[in-house]
Amino acid sequence: MLEGAERRTLILDAARDVVCERGVDAARMADIAERAGVSLGLVQHYFRHRDRLLAEVFRLESERITVRWRNLVDPDADPLTRLFEYLRLVAREGTDPSVRSFRLTWSLWLEFWSKANRDAGVREEVATIYREFSAPFSDAIAEGIERGAFAPRSAVPDVVDRLVSLIDGLAIRTLLGGMDSRRMLSLLVDCLCLELGVADEEAKRLRQRL
Amino acid sequence: MRKKVEVRREEILAAAVGQVRERGLAATRVIDVARALGVSKALVHYHFDSKEKLLAATFAYAALRDLDSLAQAQSSGGTALERLWAVLDVYAPSGDASGWVLWIDGWAAALRDEHLRTVLRDLDHRWKDSIAAVIGDGVRSGEFSCADPDGATSRITAMLDGFAVEQVVRTGSSAQRSRAWVRSQVERELGLPRPPAAAPAGQPGD
Numbered sequence: 374m375l376e377g378a379e380r381r382t383l384i385l386d387a388a389r390d391v392v393c394e395r396g397v398d399a400a401r402m403a404d405i406a407e408r409a410g411v412s413l414g415l416v417q418h419y420f421r422h423r424d425r426l427l428a429e430v431f432r433l434e435s436e437r438i439t440v441r442w443r444n445l446v447d448p449d450a451d452p453l454t455r456l457f458e459y460l461r462l463v464a465r466e467g468t469d470p471s472v473r474s475f476r477l478t479w480s481l482w483l484e485f486w487s488k489a490n491r492d493a494g495v496r497e498e499v500a501t502i503y504r505e506f507s508a509p510f511s512d513a514i515a516e517g518i519e520r521g522a523f524a525p526r527s528a529v530p531d532v533v534d535r536l537v538s539l540i541d542g543l544a545i546r547t548l549l550g551g552m553d554s555r556r557m558l559s560l561l562v563d564c565l566c567l568e569l570g571v572a573d574e575e576a577k578r579l580r581q582r583l
Numbered sequence: 584m585r586k587k588v589e590v591r592r593e594e595i596l597a598a599a600v601g602q603v604r605e606r607g608l609a610a611t612r613v614i615d616v617a618r619a620l621g622v623s624k625a626l627v628h629y630h631f632d633s634k635e636k637l638l639a640a641t642f643a644y645a646a647l648r649d650l651d652s653l654a655q656a657q658s659s660g661g662t663a664l665e666r667l668w669a670v671l672d673v674y675a676p677s678g679d680a681s682g683w684v685l686w687i688d689g690w691a692a693a694l695r696d697e698h699l700r701t702v703l704r705d706l707d708h709r710w711k712d713s714i715a716a717v718i719g720d721g722v723r724s725g726e727f728s729c730a731d732p733d734g735a736t737s738r739i740t741a742m743l744d745g746f747a748v749e750q751v752v753r754t755g756s757s758a759q760r761s762r763a764w765v766r767s768q769v770e771r772e773l774g775l776p777r778p779p780a781a782a783p784a785g786q787p788g789d
Binding site: 394395396397398399476480483484487489490491496499500503526527531534535537538539540541543546548549550551552556559560563564567568 | 606607608609610684687688690691692693694695700703704707708731734737738740741742743744745746748749751752753764767768771772
């Protein structure tokens with residue numbers, strides 16, 4: 374018998390897969406229960422209603438990303454290397470098997486955006502997730518400035534917001550088939566170097582790792 | 584009185600754009616479009632025999648309207664930089680950014696809809712080609728200094744989409760802030776001198 378927490382996770386994972394396959398509007402509680410191999414009553418017992426279940430799906434996925442970043446990026450590495458590693462994870466160029474495919478991860482975010490389009494509550498949730506997602510970038514950039522390695526022309530929050538916007542825009546193109554993830558990473562690294570005023574030889578060293 | 588087929592088709596598509604913006608792509612039904620126009624469901628079905636075909640045509644229609652504005656901006660004359668701003672003003676989220684609601688829905692739906700994916704990808708190429716052409720003009724005339732015009736174009740267009748996501752679904756930041764960011768991004772990418780303190784109060788800290 375599965376423990377309660379495991380059953381919850383099982384349902385949340387099933388919900389995530391159904392949302393990715395059919396879209397957030399078409400994902401019904403009954404479909405999710407069927408995918409998880411549990412009764413509809415059990416899904417309702419844990420999550421009461423659909424919106425709450427979906428909110429938890431998004432929350433769990435964003436928590437997993439945060440944990441992955443913590444585990445996969447060396448906190449003692451220099452700031453530029455850390456930023457590069459974050460971008461590599463975003464573009465899914467790594468080979469770590471614990472990293473879900475680019476398409477699955479990003480299709481969930483696109484569904485989330487689409488839901489946020491018409492729901493102020495979801496927009497709040499998205500804003501919170503983006504703040505968490507931005508924090509490692511902000512920390513690394515602030516540390517780099519302190520060490521004299523970066524000389525951005527803009528305030529740190531602006532640099533981070535632009536970088537995050539570029540990540541989103543490039544991910545859309547990659548998902549629609551107009552770009553591959555190598556190209557995505559290369560464009561992100563160029564933007565990073567441009568924004569942070571990274572010295573040429575440092576930038577060159579970074580590009581060699583692409 | 585019977586309306587001409589093309590006129591009727593266009594009316595249906597314009598109504599569908601409105602319905603999709605309001606209700607979302609997945610939730611828009613043929614009957615909603617018919618009601619918005621005050622016509623029968625059968626009439627809509629006469630012009631578009633499935634909901635999928637109606638929705639794909641709706642995106643193509645919205646895209647064409649945008650491309651008309653793009654063509655106007657491109658032929659507006661002036662320096663390469665002036666034309667670039669004109670093109671980017673058409674592209675970038677402005678006002679209430681309601682136009683972007685449609686595209687944000689479209690991106691998600693396109694993951695499961697090959698036809699829509701092709702429509703969106705083609706549209707993206709058209710925009711990218713237009714912006715690349717203006718940047719190319721500016722590089723040749725010496726107005727811009729840019730070692731990688733293709734990369735700069737990709738970054739500028741992608742960042743604009745990302746700003747739209749930010750504006751519409753994240754924190755709802757203002758169109759003015761987005762525009763200021765686009766400008767500073769373009770200045771960086773194209774090696775333009777920073778304009779002397781012409782920035783109005785309330786611009787982002789850069």
